[in-house]
Structures are given as structure tokens and as C-alpha cells.
Amino acid sequence: PMQIRRIAESVDLACQKMNRSPSVEEIQDLVEKQIMAHGAFEVAKRYITYRYTRSLVRRSNTTDEKILSLIECCNEEAKQENSNK
Known part of the structure; x- marks a missing residue:
């Protein structure tokens, strides 16, 4: 539990240093790095x-x-293509 807390705190600190909202992918990358x-x-x-x-x-x-x-013909691109013929 203490190790998890330290990992979470490290990730939180790294996110704060970004001075913007990180993407989910960026947060997951940070979690990965901190776990290692x-x-x-x-x-x-x-x-x-x-x-x-x-x-x-x-x-x-x-x-x-x-x-x-495409099968249900709900695809806008397919509808557009069909209407052009």
C-alpha cells in the first residue's frame, strides 16, 4: 500500500509539472514508468x-x-457515395 501511494504521488507530481491536463495515454505512460x-x-x-x-x-x-x-447503410460516407451515382 505504501509503494502504491508513492507511485500515485509521483504520477500526480509529474502531471502537475505539465501545467496542462495530461491525456489518459500520458497518465498511463507515467504510471508504467513509476511502477518500473x-x-x-x-x-x-x-x-x-x-x-x-x-x-x-x-x-x-x-x-x-x-x-x-456499412452493412446497415448507416455510414455517412457510404450514403454520400450512393447518392452520387
Whole structure:
């Protein structure tokens, strides 16, 4: 628990130094670096794997939605193309 608190404080401090709102990706990168900086390499490995898996799922969902919109003819680009013929 104390190590987690130190990691969170380090990430918070790094975010404050940015003088702007960091993106989710930037925060996750900072978390990754701080986990490794505190020597929790196995945790870092699992966190990196989790992030990668989630990004694949998000991409897959986006692709599925695009395909479905084409099939259902809800895709604006496809509608525009069809109206030009």
C-alpha cells in the first residue's frame, strides 16, 4: 500500500509539472514508468500487457462498428457515395 501511494504521488507530481491536463495515454505512460522505477517489474509487465490487450479490444470494436454501419447503410460516407451515382 505504501509503494502504491508513492507511485500515485509521483504520477500526480509529474502531471502537475505539465501545467496542462495530461491525456489518459500520458497518465498511463507515467504510471508504467513509476511502477518500473519502484522495482515492481512483474506488475509493470502485467500493466503493459493489460493496456495492449485493451487497445486491441478498442480497435476491434471500432472496426466492428464501421463494418456494421456499412452493412446497415448507416455510414455517412457510404450514403454520400450512393447518392452520387
